[in-house]
Amino acid sequence: MDQKVKNLLDDWEIDNPALYEIASSVRTKILQLADRVGEEVKYGGILFAAPIPFCGIFVYKQHVSVEFSHGAKIVDPHGLLEGKGKGRRHVKLHTLEDIENKHLTDYLRLAQKAAE
Template identity: 50%
Template sequence: MTGNRVQTLLDDMRDHQTDHFAIVSRVREIVLRSGPSISEEIKYGGILFSARAPFCGVFSYAGHVTLEFSEGAALPDRHGVLLGQGKLRRHIKLLTVSDIDDRHVADYVALAQQAADA
């Protein structure tokens, strides 16, 4: 059932926000490849990913997509791309597909996934 809800969200995004669909789809691929036990669900209007615990989510807003990290404040920010001032959460703002590589999304996903599995 969760897979159907994720697919429905993606289908709707593909039909109405093609630029965001490309970003969300690529980020989703990266996250799902980050470990063998990654699950996904629709929550808070986006796709939330979990290992032993929820560790990140991808969300589409009117002008951008964000990749949000549940415990992002604890992640090392080697590339200086994490945004946010909250106690725990941090995010990476994505405007184009090329931002995914430019902002080292795969590196941050790997760090967050490893922390969730620890």
């Protein structure tokens, strides 16, 4: 693990253990998507690429946002994507249960395909 990634995760754990737990679980899911998923700290979060950048995790005061770099290309099967910009979309997670309830694994796979 990159030292900058470790430092950011440590900061999140200290600042808000509940949100850190969500972010850490999401990170694990992302890293399991492909054989080689790169990660880097950028814009205050962790960005992921396999090899093209496709998503990122950002921790805010009351939620974790999973941002999809090419989210506007995703046909939203569950109607949960938020955002109206040219390219990006996101899903907000408030609890660990939201990871499953908001079909995050589906969105991660779709985001990875949209980036290709």
